[in-house]
Structure formats: structure tokens, C-alpha cells
Amino acid sequence: MNSRFILLLTVALTLVGCATAPQLKGSPGLLNFLAEGTTTRTEVITTLGEPSGRFESEKILTYRLGFEPRNSGYFIVEREATANGWPTWTAAKFSLVLVFDDHDVLRKRSLVKVNE
Amino acid sequence: MKFFSVIVLVALLLLLGTAGCLIIPVPHSDSGYARTNVVAHASDQFVPGRTTREEVIVALGEPDAVSRDESQLAYRSEKVVAWWIIAGGYNATGGTIYKNHFYIFEFDPSGRFQTVRETGQLGMVQGAHEPLLNHPAFSFGNSKTTVAGTTQAAFWLRNVDGFRSKGATSSLGEAGEFLLTESNLAFTADSQFANAAPSLDLPLASIVSVYVDKHLFMRRLVVHADTGAVHTFQILRPNSLGGVWQDKSAMQAACDFIQSKIQPARASP
Numbered sequence: 001m002n003s004r005f006i007l008l009l010t011v012a013l014t015l016v017g018c019a020t021a022p023q024l025k026g027s028p029g030l031l032n033f034l035a036e037g038t039t040t041r042t043e044v045i046t047t048l049g050e051p052s053g054r055f056e057s058e059k060i061l062t063y064r065l066g067f068e069p070r071n072s073g074y075f076i077v078e079r080e081a082t083a084n085g086w087p088t089w090t091a092a093k094f095s096l097v098l099v100f101d102d103h104d105v106l107r108k109r110s111l112v113k114v115n116e
Numbered sequence: 117m118k119f120f121s122v123i124v125l126v127a128l129l130l131l132l133g134t135a136g137c138l139i140i141p142v143p144h145s146d147s148g149y150a151r152t153n154v155v156a157h158a159s160d161q162f163v164p165g166r167t168t169r170e171e172v173i174v175a176l177g178e179p180d181a182v183s184r185d186e187s188q189l190a191y192r193s194e195k196v197v198a199w200w201i202i203a204g205g206y207n208a209t210g211g212t213i214y215k216n217h218f219y220i221f222e223f224d225p226s227g228r229f230q231t232v233r234e235t236g237q238l239g240m241v242q243g244a245h246e247p248l249l250n251h252p253a254f255s256f257g258n259s260k261t262t263v264a265g266t267t268q269a270a271f272w273l274r275n276v277d278g279f280r281s282k283g284a285t286s287s288l289g290e291a292g293e294f295l296l297t298e299s300n301l302a303f304t305a306d307s308q309f310a311n312a313a314p315s316l317d318l319p320l321a322s323i324v325s326v327y328v329d330k331h332l333f334m335r336r337l338v339v340h341a342d343t344g345a346v347h348t349f350q351i352l353r354p355n356s357l358g359g360v361w362q363d364k365s366a367m368q369a370a371c372d373f374i375q376s377k378i379q380p381a382r383a384s385p
Contacts (some may be wrong), residue, residue, distance in 0.1 A: 056169065
């Protein structure tokens with residue numbers, strides 16, 4: 001009986017050793033650096049990378065964000081298109097819209113839920 | 117036993133009678149591929165002549181398409197509206213019928229919202245395309261004096277020499293639109309917005325050689341630039357089955373056109 005218990009314990013511990021924590025894609029604090037009236041366009045691009053959309057002579061930048069519910073984190077998703085050219089919103093669930101003033105400082109931000 | 121035979125006979129008759137195409141309407145639901153935050157009456161919150169383009173983007177998020185001059189923003193939703201089944205004998209196949217809804221927001225030159233157009237389109241292909249906005253390549257072409265040719269379906273293989281580079285035969289490249297003008301060769305990737313510059317804008321004057329490369333029955337257009345860069349293109353056209361196939365004549369025509377624009381001595385045979 002004891003030997004069976006020891007065997008089971010050994011197998012269980014071995015399996016625990018093999019297990020790895022799942023890699024969570026999202027970062028809960030990804031957008032914490034954004035502050036209206038303070039954050040510059042350069043800081044945004046340095047932190048988030050190249051935007052997926054630029055409008056009105058780059059006064060407006062947009063990013064596509066995925067959401068990881070397990071840690072309530074966001075992650076950047078590249079613009080993906082169907083074979084016919086229309087973008088999909090499967091991985092990206094949110095659209096982050098950043099509006100800058102004439103001095104390239106963040107004036108307004110909006111996080112829009114695009115896909116349920 | 118006699119009763120069982122009758123049942124089998126009736127079942128066979130039903131099977132034979134139902135052979136063909138069956139369309140089953142289903143309650144409309146989002147396909148999961150397109151956005152769901154722009155629906156009918158989405159424009160009610162905007163005031164024509166007052167609401168700005170910025171306010172629309174802030175409210176609805178990044179658009180799905182934009183015209184080159186940003187006077188139009190397009191948002192797309194996609195619903196599953198029916199299933200289709202084709203059965204015959206012991207074989208059956210089926211799929212989904214989608215309906216795309218396009219909302220085209222139009223703005224005046226000062227960026228004020230004017231109106232919204234709503235259109236719909238049924239299709240059996242997820243993401244079915246409707247040519248609503250000028251594609252960047254065409255707009256780019258319009259900015260030149262003469263558009264020599266355009267093609268809406270093409271692949272661009274950057275730094276690949278036809279079929280000769282290592283792994284070239286298995287490479288597909290980047291999908292997009294290929295455009296030739298009197299002065300430039302341009303390629304705009306499908307993943308780009310129309311208000312962005314083309315992924316590739318190559319002056320014809322910088323091309324030192326051009327040829328159509330062959331591998332079995334496949335063809336590719338290859339251009340070498342004076343910088344040492346090499347670009348390969350595969351031009352496609354729709355086929356009768358609803359798919360696409362290589363357009364050999366378009367690639368040869370593009371090759372001939374480019375050759376006519378560069379010094380004859382520099383054109384490869």
C-alpha cells in the first residue's frame with residue numbers, strides 16, 4: 001500500500017514539475033501611461049508601436065487591441081484583413097483612438113468596444 | 117416486414133425528392149469576424165454639418181476603410197442569415213450565407229459629417245467585398261497623368277527573384293493591388309488604409325531590368341531596381357469558379373510596358 005502511495009506521489013510530483021503556467025498575452029497596465037495633456041505622440045509610438053490607422057494628418061492615431069479576460073489585460077493586434085481586403089475584428093476587440101493637439105500632446109483618448 | 121419496406125421506400129423517395137439545394141434561413145447573428153458596434157441608426161448620434169470626423173472616429177473607433185482624401189469612412193458589420201446545403205445521393209455539402217452591412221460616413225472638405233449611406237450585400241464568402249471606396253492604388257493612379265494599368269488582385273514578393281531565390285516557389289507574398297502608371301510602379305497592400313502611402317512606389321526610371329520568370333506552368337513578373345532591390349509580382353484574375361488564377365497576359369503586358377519605359381539595352385530578354 002505504501003509503495004503504491006509513494007509511486008502515485010512520485011508520478012504526481014513529476015507531472016507538476018512538467019506543468020507550466022499559461023502565458024497570458026494581455027498586460028493590465030498597458031494603457032496606464034496615457035495621460036491627456038501630458039503624453040506625447042513619440043511616447044505613444046515608442047510604447048505601443050506603429051498605429052494601425054492614421055487620420056487627419058496623423059492628428060488621430062488608432063490601435064487595435066485584444067483583451068485577455070484572465071488578467072483583464074490588453075495587447076496590441078495588427079490589422080488583419082480577409083482575402084477580399086476587409087479587416088476582421090476577431091483577435092482585436094477594442095479600438096483605441098488617440099487624438100493629439102498641434103503640439104503632438106495627447107488631447108483626447110477613447111477606448112471603443114468594437115466586437116463583443 | 118412489409119411495414120418496414122414501406123418506410124424504406126418512403127425514405128428513399130424523400131431523399132430523391134429533396135436532392136438539390138436547400139437554403140435554411142436562421143435568426144440573424146453576428147458572424148464574429150466583423151465589428152458589432154456599428155448598427156442601424158448608429159448615425160443618429162451625429163449632427164450633419166456639425167459633427168466632425170474626429171468625433172465620429174472617437175465614437176465608433178477605427179474605421180474598416182477610408183478613402184484617400186478621408187471624405188469617406190466605411191464601417192462594416194456582418195451577419196449570418198442562412199445556411200445552404202447541397203445534397204445529392206450520398207453526398208452533401210453546406211455552408212453559411214452572410215450579409216454584409218456597410219455604413220459609409222461622408223464628410224465635407226472641412227471634415228464635417230454630411231450623411232451616411234447604408235448598403236447590404238449577400239454572399240457565401242466571409243468578408244465579401246463591395247467596391248465602395250476608391251482603392252488607394254486607383255487614387256494614386258489618378259494623381260498621375262496617365263494610368264497605364266491596374267489590377268486589384270496581386271501578390272508582391274519583396275527581395276525575391278522570381279522563382280530563382282531560395283524558397284521562392286513556395287512563397288506567396290503579400291496580397292494587394294498592383295498599379296502601373298506612366299512613371300511609377302506601385303503596390304498597395306490589402307492590409308493598408310487608403311490614406312496611407314503605397315507599400316511600394318518605384319519610379320520606372322529606377323528599374324534596370326524586367327522579365328517574366330517561368331516555373332512549370334507558373335509565371336511571375338520580376339523587376340530589378342538600380343538600388344539592387346528585386347521585386348516579384350504575381351498578378352491574378354478571377355476565374356469561372358469564383359476563385360482566382362494567374363493572369364499571364366497581364367504580367368506579360370506589364371513587362372512589355374515597363375520595358376518600353378526603360379532603356380532597351382537595360383531590359384532583360
